[in-house]
Structure formats: structure tokens, C-alpha cells
Amino acid sequence: MLCYPRGTVASANTERKIPLTMVDQLTDANIMAALSQVKDPEIGKDLVSLGMVKAIEITGSIVDLTVELTTPACPLKAKIESDIVDGLAALGATTVRVDWASNVKRSFGGPAADLIPGVKNTIAVASGKGGVGKTTVAVNLAVSLARDGARVGLLDADITGPNVPMMMGTSGSHVTGVGSRVNPVVAHGVQMMSIEYFLTGGAPVIWRGPLIHSAIQQFLRDVEWGELDYLIVDLPPGTGDAALSLSQLIPLSGAVVVTTPQEVSLLDARKAIAMFNKVNVRTIGVVENMSGFICPDCGTEHDIFGTGGANSLSRELGLEVLARIPLEPAVRTGGDAGAPITSTQHPSSDTSVAAAALRELARTVAGRISVIAEPFAGARAS
Ligand SMILES: Nc1ncnc2c1ncn2[C@@H]1O[C@H](COP(=O)(O)OP(=O)(O)O)[C@@H](O)[C@H]1O
Ligand SMILES: [Mg+2]
Incomplete structure (x- = not known):
């Protein structure tokens, strides 16, 4: 069981009227730029340079993301999610849906x-x-x-x-x-x-x-x-x-x-x-x-x-x-x-x-x- 079921809907302010010019800002490049400001608080690096953003789908003002975490036992998933929603809301997204995936990395050698x-x-x-x-x-x-x-x-x-x-x-x-x-x-x-x-x-x-x-x-x-x-x-x-x-x-x-x-x-x-x-x-x-x-x-x-x-x-x-x-x-x-x-x-x-x-x-x-x-x-x- 994941902390959140896959496909959790994190809704930004759905009531807000979004000027058309703002929706225009919702491009893959702008979204990646916004996500490069969101840090994994545990590792201290941003989601883009950590390669955590796996897919972006834009439908009008709705953004679907697939984000890959370094563990499904997510201590800070809620914090990452709210930072993502804030970042994309600033670009005009009314709804951000995050599909969480995970890819646990190896931490020993020898x-x-x-x-x-x-x-x-x-x-x-x-x-x-x-x-x-x-x-x-x-x-x-x-x-x-x-x-x-x-x-x-x-x-x-x-x-x-x-x-x-x-x-x-x-x-x-x-x-x-x-x-x-x-x-x-x-x-x-x-x-x-x-x-x-x-x-x-x-x-x-x-x-x-x-x-x-x-x-x-x-x-x-x-x-x-x-x-x-x-x-x-x-x-x-x-x-x-x-x-x-x-x-x-x-x-x-x-x-x-x-x-x-x-x-x-x-x-x-x-x-x-x-x-x-x-x-x-x-x-x-x-x-x-x-x-x-x-x-x-x-x-x-x-x-x-x-x-x-x-x-x-x-x-x-x-x-x-x-x-x-x-x-x-x-x-x-x-x-x-x-x-x-x-x-x-x-x-x-x-x-x-x-x-x-x-x-x-x-x-x-x-x-x-x-x-x-x-x-x-x-x-x-x-
Ligand atoms: N927080 C706790 N509250 C109540 N009983 C506990 C707690 N932690 C361990 N126990 C009990 O104490 C005993 C010893 O625990 P155990 O895990 O076997 O210790 P160890 O492996 O260090 O020898 C067990 O009966 C266990 O159920
Ligand atoms: Mg024992």
C-alpha cells in the first residue's frame, strides 16, 4: 500500500478564473522550470536534476504528472506534493494530479x-x-x-x-x-x-x-x-x-x-x-x-x-x-x-x-x- 493511492488528486484552487495568457504558460518547458525549483527536502536537490519527473500531460489547465520517488515509504511526500501544486498553480494550473511511482536506489557496494x-x-x-x-x-x-x-x-x-x-x-x-x-x-x-x-x-x-x-x-x-x-x-x-x-x-x-x-x-x-x-x-x-x-x-x-x-x-x-x-x-x-x-x-x-x-x-x-x-x-x- 502506498501512503497515497496512485492517481491522488491534488487540487489547486479550482474556483479561480485563469486568464488565457496564464494557461499559455502551461508548457512542458515551463512546468519543468517550475519543478526545478521544487526540492526533495531529504536529499536537498531539485526534482528535475534528480530525474524524478517521469511524465507530464497538460489538458487545458489540468496537469497530470508522474513523479518517481526514491522510496515508496515517503516521509516527505505531502511536502513535495504541496510544493509541486504551488509551483504549477503559479503557472495557471487549476488541478494537478500526481501519480507517484518509486525507484529505490542501491546504497552499498563492495x-x-x-x-x-x-x-x-x-x-x-x-x-x-x-x-x-x-x-x-x-x-x-x-x-x-x-x-x-x-x-x-x-x-x-x-x-x-x-x-x-x-x-x-x-x-x-x-x-x-x-x-x-x-x-x-x-x-x-x-x-x-x-x-x-x-x-x-x-x-x-x-x-x-x-x-x-x-x-x-x-x-x-x-x-x-x-x-x-x-x-x-x-x-x-x-x-x-x-x-x-x-x-x-x-x-x-x-x-x-x-x-x-x-x-x-x-x-x-x-x-x-x-x-x-x-x-x-x-x-x-x-x-x-x-x-x-x-x-x-x-x-x-x-x-x-x-x-x-x-x-x-x-x-x-x-x-x-x-x-x-x-x-x-x-x-x-x-x-x-x-x-x-x-x-x-x-x-x-x-x-x-x-x-x-x-x-x-x-x-x-x-x-x-x-x-x-x-x-x-x-x-x-x-
Ligand atoms: N515498546 C514495547 N512495549 C511493550 N513490549 C515491548 C516493547 N518492545 C518490546 N517489547 C517486548 O519486550 C520483549 C523483548 O523484546 P524483543 O524485541 O524480543 O527484544 P530483543 O530482540 O532486543 O531481545 C518482547 O516480549 C517484546 O514483545
Ligand atoms: Mg531478539
């Missing part, structure tokens, strides 16, 4: 990228310690991006504690495939791979380093991921060998670090960010999870784990706080039931603050990834 040739972006979700909501964030990020119309994969790289199948309602599913190629398991519009899909009877995984390494390599190379806009990777918690070697092994566009507001968790988040710096993986930002609890009985917000921790962390390290997600019982019950909260709540009737924050997080991350991809796109074009 030799390991050849393992997953159809994947455009890879986003690690990491945390300094377990239990802070890393898998919860990873699954909801994946589901939200898929609901916005992106092609999404979710790789459960937490080999010794694989929780993705349970949270996505696919426990007991098994991989299918031909020869050495295996198909991902699909649920909530997301293609997934987890070690659990290879196990029977929930046997505990006691694999050590080298085996984990080769399992992940196979998850990248031998899985029929096909074309994916985003591959979300649920990394093992911590900053030990497992997380470190996986963040080197998997070609990553960037990492999202999940923390809770209390000091002890922030301390571990700092270590996770230092780990990514060490292996030259960009930290996109920090998510503060379990950030306040709104009492369902009295409506008062309680800061169970303290407050403002991610803020000071972000100031200290120059990182963005991408989202604050409150503690909400429905997040846990959704996870336990295999129905992530962003899959069950509809944006228009959303009563969950956490669901809205997670959905917003997905769009923010997609926007930041578009910015990371821009120099890669430029390099390819030149």
Missing part, C-alpha cells in the same frame, strides 16, 4: 554485495544488549516498509536466539527449494529467512563462530531473495564476536541501534555504535524503545526506565534519535501472537502510539537510506 545482487539496501537492527526490543523494531520496520509498497526481506541473523519466526507468525514453517537454492518464508508481505525454518522440534542452536558464519553466508547467497528494496537484518545482541563478525560479513547500508532509556542500556548502545564505527558501518540513528508508559487506567505517562537518555547519547555522538516508542502491552501481545502491531493497526484508525511511532520510524529510515544512496546513484551515472 565484494560481498555480489552475494545479494537483487538487494538494494541492507539495514541492520542492533542493540548493545538483549531484551531492549531489537527484534520488535526489526519486524515492525519490515512490515511497515512492506505496507508502504516496498519489497522487503527480513534476515534473522540472531542464529542462537531466532525470534523472527515467532513474532511474524511463522513458527513451524520450513524452507522449500530446489537444489541448493531455498525460498524465503513469506508473511505480512515480508520475505524471511531464519535458522528456525531449518530446524524441527525447536532444538536449541548451539552453533559456534565458524558455523554461524557459514550459515549467514548461505542465507545471503543461497536464498532466492529476488529483487528487494530493503533487507532488514536482525543482528544478535551485544558487541561480542557474533555481532562484530556478522556486521563485517553482511554488506550493510547502515545500522539502527535500539536502546531503552536507562543508563545501563545506553552504555551498551554506545558500545554497539563504537563497534559499527570500527567496521566502517554507518549508524543511521538510535531508537529509544520502552520510552515511557501511558497508563491505560489513568492516562498518565510514567517514565519507568527514566527519560531523555537517547537524547544525551545523540548529542554526545552526533546521532539522530530516529524514534521514541512507548511501552504498550499491545506491542508485546502482537509480538507473542505473531501479528506485529503495525500489521494489525490501520493508520487511519490507529489508537496505538507505538504503532504510529514504528510506522514513522520506517519512513524516517527509508528517507535516510535514500540520502545514503544518492552518492552511489551519482557515481553510477557518471
